[in-house]
Amino acid sequence: MKKEFTLAELVKEYGSKAQKQTLKKMGNLTGKEFTLLLKSAETDWESCEFEGRGSKRIITCSGKRSKKTERVDKRSNNGQGQLIGEFELNSLVVNYLIQNDNKVSPMSTNRWISQLGIVDKKLIGSLYGTRGIHLENLQEQFYKGIEDYTKDDSDIDMLDEFLKVFMKSLRSSIVSVFNKLAKANVIIHQKERWGCTTKNNYRKLKQNEIKEIASIRRALLNDYGLKGNDLFKSNKKEVKAFKVEFEKQLSKQLDLKFDYDAHFCVIQDSDLGVRDYLHRLREKGDLDFTFGLTEEFVFTMTQVYKDKYSEHSLELALGREKNTTNRFESDRIRSIKILKQYAPMWELLLKYFRCMSSMKSNPSAVKIEEATIVNIDGVEFEVSNGSAKMYLN
Incomplete structure (x- = not known):
């Protein structure tokens, strides 16, 4: 029948x-x-x-069927392990590739995050520049916003902690999205090893150079009595010494300042054409994303993602605040946690570096008298003063 x-x-x-x-x-x-x-x-x-x-x-x-059956759901660990804002981040990556005619050079995760508009020049500049220039402004905000806060020169430790933890998690998220988009045949994703020369030129490394860098790293880890995962303990004196010597060896032996992973992404080619191919994949339902957004709605989706991610980041900070026994943390970080000032400082850092949406952190920047509902491909956005929300029906 x-x-x-x-x-x-x-x-x-x-x-x-x-x-x-x-x-x-x-x-x-x-x-x-x-x-x-x-x-x-x-x-x-x-x-x-x-x-x-x-x-x-x-x-x-x-x-x-002679008898109605239960609906088949082939998903395992339903809803578990999903990235915060995964739909938005999937969509932002796909739209970025489309907007650039599917021709994007390999980039570091930091540059991808910056190009997608998730973080701005202020935060990126702090990663690579002198962080102390922000300390006075931050301490003023801490003083105004946190009860019983006392200014301390070692507040720079909290700034370092924020940049390290926040960006590490963001980098992990963008790489996970690349892998998921590739697994769903939306994009081709290739990871390459690149380096920055002492003359500030960026280039793909040769295989023999990659092997030599690995050899230098292994020898230095052995010299300082470290394991690979110890390098995340940035306050450990052996780790600090390792990093200084590693940079010296890179410069001396390979004329490099540093090396890094670069990610090349391109939307898969098809006889259907890019848009028809993406429509077909989306209807298949293996991965949730949308595309064909106008510049206005790419901006709105970016703000939605920033708010979701920042809210989650603050929740994790509240959890870390309870752990005051990490022996690799500085005395200042431990003291801030004991005083229950860690999470409030984290929230102020999110605002200072504009990690929250412009509509949320600065309501006057968006002048909309009433909530506006817009819909793109079945995705509803509600934009109003001070907020940007997205709903999936």
């Missing part, structure tokens, strides 16, 4: 309340919603196939 359904008919028969609302508003469903709709229909039918695109899809259901 076979039966043909229009999209509207299938939604009426098997759709959830949210899917019916989306169809009513948009006349269509997102790729993820359509996949879930087919799963619901398959509780009554042995197979469901479709032809066409968008609202004009015709779905042919075959093999009427």
Whole structure:
């Protein structure tokens, strides 16, 4: 037995309340919603196939079941381990590649994060420049915003802690997104080893250079009695000595200042063309993302991501504040935690470095009298004074 359904008919028969609302508003469903709709229909039918695109899809259901079954869900660890703001970050990477005609040179994770607008020049400048220039401004904000705060020269330790932890987590997130997009066949992702020369030229390293750098690292780890994972303990004196000597050896033996991972990404080529190919992948539902956003909505999505990520970062800071026994932390960090000033300082640092959205940290920058709802490909954005939210139906 076979039966043909229009999209509207299938939604009426098997759709959830949210899917019916989306169809009513948009006349269509997102790729993820359509996949879930087919799963619901398959509780009554042995197979469901479709032809066409968008609202004009015709779905042919075959093999009427004698008894309704439970909906099949092949996902494992459902909802677990998902990145904060994964949908937004997926979409921002895909849109960035489209906007640059799918021609983007290999970049470090820090540069990717900067190019996507997730962090700005103020924070990036602090990573590579003199951090002390920000200390006086930060201490003034600490004094105004934190009860019983006492200024201390070693407050620079808190600035170092913020930059190290915040950026390490962001770098991990962007690499995870590259890997997930590649696994879903949305992009091709290649990791390359690059270096910055003593003359500030950036180039891809040769295989023999990569091997020589690894040899230098192994020898120095042995000399200082360290293991690879010890290098994250930045306050340990042996680690500080290792880093100084490693830089000397890179310069002396290879004429390099430093080496780093560079990530090359390109949207997979297809006879369908980029946009049709992406539509097909999105309808498949293996990975949730959207594309074709205007510059305005790329900006809005970036602000949504920044707020989600910053809120999560602050939650983690509250958890770290309770741990006052880490022997590799400085005395100042430990003291700040004991005084319960660590998380308040973290929030002020998020604001200072504009890690929160411009609409949230500076409401006057966005002059919208009433909440505005906009919808792109079934993704709803609510933009109002002081906030930017996104809803998936």
